[in-house]
Amino acid sequence: MPSRLIKKVAETITKKPSAIKEENKKEVSNVRKLKILITVVDRSKTMFYEDLLESFEINVQMVLYGHGTASSQMRALLGVAEGDKSVIISFIREDKVKETLEVLSEKFKKVRNGKGIAYTIPLDSIIGVAMYQLLSNDRTIKEGGKK
């Protein structure tokens, strides 16, 4: 047993730093980055957009109630009925962003009173592997980014 341990330590010491870096890169490459998706929509359409976002593997959504600041004249011009808004904060995997925003953009144009805006904010770090699994809808990721 000790000889095996010594062999392993010797292997690690003799390994080139570039090789170690490459190995770490391989491990982390399994982890797909997350982003914060913020969707601002009319309050009456909150449920509709929540359901829509859920179909893109978004497991966690938070809804904040707010109101828009556009003047009544501007609202009439844009055809927005009320000033009450919902801000949906959700976490989305990077590879799903393009597809989601395309569908959202389509719905913003076509759904009656469904006008809104959506944007993503990059996310640097997160605590807990379980939380990452939940937010990314990927249960295969283990600690250290291994599958």
Added chain:
Amino acid sequence: MKKAYKCVLAIVNTGFSEVAMESAKSAGATGGTILTARGTASKEAEKFFNISIQPEKEIVMILCKTDLVDGILNNLYKAIGSSTQAQGIAFALPVDEVCGLEEKIKEENQQK
């Protein structure tokens, strides 16, 4: 790479969101969303800095073009900065992708 849009957030005491929005609009912002929130601060810090933190807050969220951000933050600092009654703080977050903005739709249509 410079991103085209940024999200400006201003956290102010309740009742000052209109002031924040007006000052942002004068720097070129077109609109925003106001959220209600509750602030917290440590009692010791409040005593040390001789300030009182009003718990009821409003968050003004503005999505705007990157080149407008400096002007907006500058105006916000003057209108709702810590020296005013609004006791506001304002900051900008990077934004990667955007959809649904009126000006962006117009740009896309022009490109087509």
